[in-house]
Amino acid sequence: MKRNAGLAFIFITLLIDVLGVGIIIPIMPRLIQSLAHGGVDVASRLYGWLLSLYGAMQFLFSPLLGMLSDRWGRRPVLLLSLLFTGLDYVIMALAPTVAWLFIGRTAAGITGASFTAATAYIADVSPPEERAQNFGLIGAAFGLGFIVGPALGGLLGQWGSRIPFWAAAGLSFANVFYGWLILPESLVPEYRRQFRWREANPLGALHVLGRYPVVWGLTGALAAGSLAMQCLQSCWVLWATTRFGWGVRQNGLSLAAFGALSLIFQAGLTRVWLPRLGERRAVLLGFAVGAAEFLGYGLATRGWMVYAIMVAASLSYFAQPATQGLLSRQVGPDEQGTLQGALSSLTSLTAIAGPLLATHLFGWFTRPDAPWWDPGAPFLFGAALEVLALLISLRALGRTRVQAA
Numbered sequence: 001m002k003r004n005a006g007l008a009f010i011f012i013t014l015l016i017d018v019l020g021v022g023i024i025i026p027i028m029p030r031l032i033q034s035l036a037h038g039g040v041d042v043a044s045r046l047y048g049w050l051l052s053l054y055g056a057m058q059f060l061f062s063p064l065l066g067m068l069s070d071r072w073g074r075r076p077v078l079l080l081s082l083l084f085t086g087l088d089y090v091i092m093a094l095a096p097t098v099a100w101l102f103i104g105r106t107a108a109g110i111t112g113a114s115f116t117a118a119t120a121y122i123a124d125v126s127p128p129e130e131r132a133q134n135f136g137l138i139g140a141a142f143g144l145g146f147i148v149g150p151a152l153g154g155l156l157g158q159w160g161s162r163i164p165f166w167a168a169a170g171l172s173f174a175n176v177f178y179g180w181l182i183l184p185e186s187l188v189p190e191y192r193r194q195f196r197w198r199e200a201n202p203l204g205a206l207h208v209l210g211r212y213p214v215v216w217g218l219t220g221a222l223a224a225g226s227l228a229m230q231c232l233q234s235c236w237v238l239w240a241t242t243r244f245g246w247g248v249r250q251n252g253l254s255l256a257a258f259g260a261l262s263l264i265f266q267a268g269l270t271r272v273w274l275p276r277l278g279e280r281r282a283v284l285l286g287f288a289v290g291a292a293e294f295l296g297y298g299l300a301t302r303g304w305m306v307y308a309i310m311v312a313a314s315l316s317y318f319a320q321p322a323t324q325g326l327l328s329r330q331v332g333p334d335e336q337g338t339l340q341g342a343l344s345s346l347t348s349l350t351a352i353a354g355p356l357l358a359t360h361l362f363g364w365f366t367r368p369d370a371p372w373w374d375p376g377a378p379f380l381f382g383a384a385l386e387v388l389a390l391l392i393s394l395r396a397l398g399r400t401r402v403q404a405a
Contacts, residue, residue: 019152023149023164032098050105051351053109054105055352056109056348057105057109060110061110062116069120074124075179075185078118078121078183082176082179084108084110085111086172087104087107087108090169091103093162119343122138140263142259143264147260147263217392217393217395217397219327219343220392221393222320223346225290226347227354227385228385228386229354229382230358231385232378235359237251239375243300243301258310261310262317274318274322279325283326286320287316290386292383293309293386294380295383296309296312297379298374298376298383299376327339358381359378362377362378365377
């Protein structure tokens, strides 16, 4: 019962986190523009800096919070993270200047350990053979959140530019109260470890990963795949608008389709198919299909092709939960938080670099004097990253036998 209650809470936590982000997406640029008293170009640059600041804080502090969860347990770190996330939304709802938005994002990035502690919690309460399927809950929560969140944010935004932030804050505080009442601690006292400063920073966390050859290799593959996804997220609307002439409605529908497929696949089909395939084959299949998916988007010439590629490429959703399942089995129960903190830190690093790389590629190949005009260039780059992830996975899984910790 406790295990099921914990997994249900983790799913709801991640869902509310994504809902909060989705709610403010439609209104955030407008709020920034009103506070900066500038045009869209000024607002877009400030918005980019806010995103990068949050990613930078995650990169720096995720290992620290992962280590704290190994020392004191997952429950206090999760609840603290949710509390500060709610306070961040309150700050943005009340912010009189742009500087206050940066203060809120800094605090939220430093304490934003919900993903780190949540994945460690899943590893704690799941038998090794079920971890990959349960990691699929992460993708399902993201899928559902990005279907409902932007639509709800757009609806609430009609009543005022601050209303969506209050709604997101309310969801976060409700989640804190819910977790305080029902969330059991997942890390038993005998598996807790001493706090080590040398492992509570990004460089120290990388040292921890380096102790395990398979972990180091698969982490590189996961980072390459995450960087590819940043290219997709950063340039999707730019690409679709330029390539197909899509408007707001068509772009919104395509993003909702992404979320729906992610929800269907990771909430249900992953749990059925992944055990039959095995984690090794699922990792390799996921990255191989992902490479074909990005190549398809880069070469697509008609809007209907996007949806055909999207459906055919659903098998790419295997890659992340299967890789995380394999990784979690290579370290002991006392290092799950450290592992997940290191992975979250690397993912945050790709969230800083990915949008810059992708948007610069898009701008370079769509400028009037470009060597050749190609708005799909970021996706071709993403395909190369997925191939790199596949090659790294083959090498890591081929050289060293994957073991259960």
